[in-house]
Amino acid sequence: MTTFRITLAYDGTNYVGWQRQAAGASIQGLIEEALRELDGRRVVVIGAGRTDAGVHALGQVASFVLARTIDPDELKRALNGHLPVDVRVTDVGMAAPGFHARLSARAKTYHYRFCDADVVSPFDRQYVWHVPGGLDVDAMGRAAEWLEGRHDFVSFQTVGGRVRSTERTIVRSLVNRPHLIDARPEYGSGAGVVVYEVTGDGFLRHMVRAIAGTLVEVGRGRWPCERMRDVLVSRDRRQAGPTAPARGLFLVRVEYADL
């Protein structure tokens, strides 16, 4: 029995999300099907983050146990041979027995991408939330800062989330407009793009998207940046902004204590 740890990038546009569901293609389901063919038996794959329908990943991490021994590079090639081209395994390694992609994770980083230009590049259409009319990035940044630290984030949780505690620690919460050189303006990608970056030890259901929806109200000048603090202390989901669309959200990175 060998425990494996894989890193994945995927375009979530055509999927029902990470988790296997009764209907529709899920990322977890695709990987489990590929492994069943390779290992000859049912394999359960654990993902670090249960991304929702339409959410993308640049560095999702997953773990599973195989009965047979297989070289990691060979496994990477075999998985990519079975998976569709919008889901790619970028890294495969063996992990210590007991490694669990979700429970062993120490921190996760998400990006939420907005576009405030009047026209969204066709190459960004599935990767941003279009909020034309200009965003005040400095005000959004000041609002985002209020979230750093250990807080009860229940105001940013979609009703119906069932977790024991709604306290989480955010170590990094900032907003910036990538330099045009980073943004490849020639490809239209990046014109008007504003990125919210958040790193924390865990996230409640729809939490990053509720924060993004709140940041937009601040960025449009409808709410002062202090509103973020007020939402936080209110412990009332109705005080926060709307849940931002899935297509702007990327699971960027998952960190583990052993790395």
Added chain:
Amino acid sequence: MTTFRITLAYDGTNYVGWQRQAAGASIQGLIEEALRELDGRRVVVIGAGRTDAGVHALGQVASFVLARTIDPDELKRALNGHLPVDVRVTDVGMAAPGFHARLSARAKTYHYRFCDADVVSPFDRQYVWHVPGGLDVDAMGRAAEWLEGRHDFVSFQTVGGRVRSTERTIVRSLVNRPHLIDARPEYGSGAGVVVYEVTGDGFLRHMVRAIAGTLVEVGRGRWPCERMRDVLVSRDRRQAGPTAPARGLFLVRVEYADL
């Protein structure tokens, strides 16, 4: 009667190409339909470059004449309101009477994008030709240089192209691997990407893709860079490499004498 000039960006993945065809959605057809609704009569739209099925554009230019007078900004909004999100009008202006997007064009710039990494980012899957195993960019650059100047490019023309002359002038023909900072490695976009950039006064049918197919043979070390010169002087399409896939090709920019 007012002559307009518009700039377009589009993801060509879902289209039969620029030109109206008996079956399938074309970019020209979409714009003509949108203008018919706005102008109340049939409008013919001329494109600077007749991009093939699956070819993308960052800066295609088109021209047309409207019976009614309309503010360019209003026209831009109206067109984008009618067009699907993978086709965007990025600029609209009035042009001098007689302006013709194709005949008035002085130079066009295309990019052809390759990816030589073992895994293509899911976010690049429709925008590169995957040639795993590594490309020798210096050798490709030396081969590309042979094309600069005025030459008969018949060796790079798909048989069946009907033009009076197959002579064209290439003013810029180079290959580079964009710096990782340009390539947004965090989004997986740009890892392993190699770009061929070519500017010329005109291009024959499939010419850039036949050049790209030849460059790959050089980049893989199968042909020496001098092969490019030999292909050029042979005036024989069979001496060049295969026609590279449409998805790696972008019409980047069109230049006019008045700008």
